[in-house]
Amino acid sequence: MNKKSIRDVDVKGKRVFCRVDFNVPMKDGVITDETRIVAALPTIQYLIENGAKVILASHLGRPKGQAVEEMRLTPVAKRLGELLGKDVKKTDEAYGPAVEAEVNSLQEGDVLLLENVRFYAGEEKNDAELAKEFAKLADLFVNDAFGAAHRAHASTAGIADYIPAVSGFLMEKELEVLGKALSNPDRPFTAIIGGAKVKDKIGVIRHLLDKVDNLIIGGGLAYTFVKAQGHEVGKSLLEADKIDLANEFMALAKEKGVNFYMPVDVVVADDFSETANKKVVSIEEIPSDWEALDIGPKTREIYADVIRNSKLVVWNGPMGVFELNAFAEGTKAVAQALADSPDTYSVIGGGDSAAAVEKFGLADKMSHISTGGGASLEFMEGKELPGVTRLNDK
Numbered sequence: 001m002n003k004k005s006i007r008d009v010d011v012k013g014k015r016v017f018c019r020v021d022f023n024v025p026m027k028d029g030v031i032t033d034e035t036r037i038v039a040a041l042p043t044i045q046y047l048i049e050n051g052a053k054v055i056l057a058s059h060l061g062r063p064k065g066q067a068v069e070e071m072r073l074t075p076v077a078k079r080l081g082e083l084l085g086k087d088v089k090k091t092d093e094a095y096g097p098a099v100e101a102e103v104n105s106l107q108e109g110d111v112l113l114l115e116n117v118r119f120y121a122g123e124e125k126n127d128a129e130l131a132k133e134f135a136k137l138a139d140l141f142v143n144d145a146f147g148a149a150h151r152a153h154a155s156t157a158g159i160a161d162y163i164p165a166v167s168g169f170l171m172e173k174e175l176e177v178l179g180k181a182l183s184n185p186d187r188p189f190t191a192i193i194g195g196a197k198v199k200d201k202i203g204v205i206r207h208l209l210d211k212v213d214n215l216i217i218g219g220g221l222a223y224t225f226v227k228a229q230g231h232e233v234g235k236s237l238l239e240a241d242k243i244d245l246a247n248e249f250m251a252l253a254k255e256k257g258v259n260f261y262m263p264v265d266v267v268v269a270d271d272f273s274e275t276a277n278k279k280v281v282s283i284e285e286i287p288s289d290w291e292a293l294d295i296g297p298k299t300r301e302i303y304a305d306v307i308r309n310s311k312l313v314v315w316n317g318p319m320g321v322f323e324l325n326a327f328a329e330g331t332k333a334v335a336q337a338l339a340d341s342p343d344t345y346s347v348i349g350g351g352d353s354a355a356a357v358e359k360f361g362l363a364d365k366m367s368h369i370s371t372g373g374g375a376s377l378e379f380m381e382g383k384e385l386p387g388v389t390r391l392n393d394k
């Protein structure tokens with residue numbers, strides 16, 4: 001990467017505003033997945049060990065510019081303190097006189113977590129005044145929030161206009177792994193795209209067709225392609241206005257010599273529930289009153305075979321409604337094939353795919369699980385990430 005990292009600057013005695021992505025899932029004030037906190041630890045520990053005064057900032061959820069009690073970062077400060085084995089102070093605001101007083105009292109190696117930066121309307125507007133307030137707190141900006149790098153906000157981008165800006169280790173690692181996967185991929189290179197957000201993922205498919213040897217389509221996304229092939233999809237997820245695009249992509253794949261894999265059989269259900277009646281049908285036979293909620297056993301075998309014969313696999317989006325055990329088998333088969341292929345470098349992107357791999361107990365078998373959902377997709381689409389472009393060049 002041609003951007004400076006914390007290794008390139010002296011942090012001793014400096015007040016460091018470190019943007020992290022502590023946007024973790026919470027239920028009743030309890031953190032249900034701490035992956036993003038753990039992933040930020042190397043940078044925080046480095047700053048502590050090298051004598052920085054560490055000021056951490058993050059968003060949590062989408063509070064839309066106002067303080068929302070359930071979206072305070074207090075439980076995160078507590079958990080971070082436990083993980084670091086040291087006291088983590090927390091302010092009830094993200095800037096202003098009270099925060100400045102706390103910052104002034106920091107000793108080298110101390111850690112302070114600011115309140116949710118999205119409690120202020122200026123954050124998502126990338127308001128210059130708010131960015132200046134953040135900048136006033138520190139001598140150096142470290143951006144380690146890869147998960148929010150696709151957002152041009154005051155704490156991810158704007159602040160870099162006022163103080164020196166460098167990347168943290170997580171940011172660096174994510175960019176390196178995803179960058180290598182796309183610029184100099186080991187082959188055969190396979191991309192697996194699933195999930196439900198057809199609109200969000202269509203763009204990445206176009207870009208991937210220039211890169212990959214195999215493209216596997218699954219999840220709710222698949223049925224727009226199935227329809228484009230002229231088959232009925234019953235009540236399955238369908239993005240009617242994307243059918244033409246799906247056709248275009250299938251033609252493009254042929255033209256570029258990309259092997260395009262679609263489900264040949266599916267599990268259909270008469271209801272979106274764990275106890276629904278379900279059956280396996282071929283892709284030409286989805287009944288009009290039924291909904292396809294998972295890929296079928298023949299498809300699983302074909303996909304697993306492609307995975308086993310790949311050197312690099314990038315996976316974003318589950319193959320079915322894996323949250324319901326009745327429709328988790330397709331996603332599990334893909335995760336298992338990756339786990340059983342030690343020579344295949346696997347990159348998992350997207351919150352739900354990562355959660356699925358975790359649910360099946362296979363997370364430690366994957367080569368890289370990205371902390372970015374939208375960010376990893378935008379990166380793969382070839383879009384510039386504002387949280388990265390604003391960092392100082394080497």
Ligand SMILES: Nc1ncnc2c1ncn2[C@@H]1O[C@H](COP(=O)(O)OP(=O)(O)OP(=O)(O)O)[C@@H](O)[C@H]1O
Binds near residue numbers: 220221237353
């Ligand atoms: N056949 C299907 N019909 C309906 N929903 C599906 C189907 N297959 C998968 N899904 C749903 O897709 C959702 C995940 O889609 P999504 O596009 O959000 O993926 P993701 O990996 O989490 O990406 P991101 O992190 O960008 O959100 C899951 O909740 C899953 O139940």
Ligand SMILES: O=C(O)[C@H](O)COP(=O)(O)O
Binds near residue numbers: 021023061062148373
């Ligand atoms: O969860 C994420 O993908 C990041 O934290 C960004 O969150 P956002 O989509 O609310 O900007």
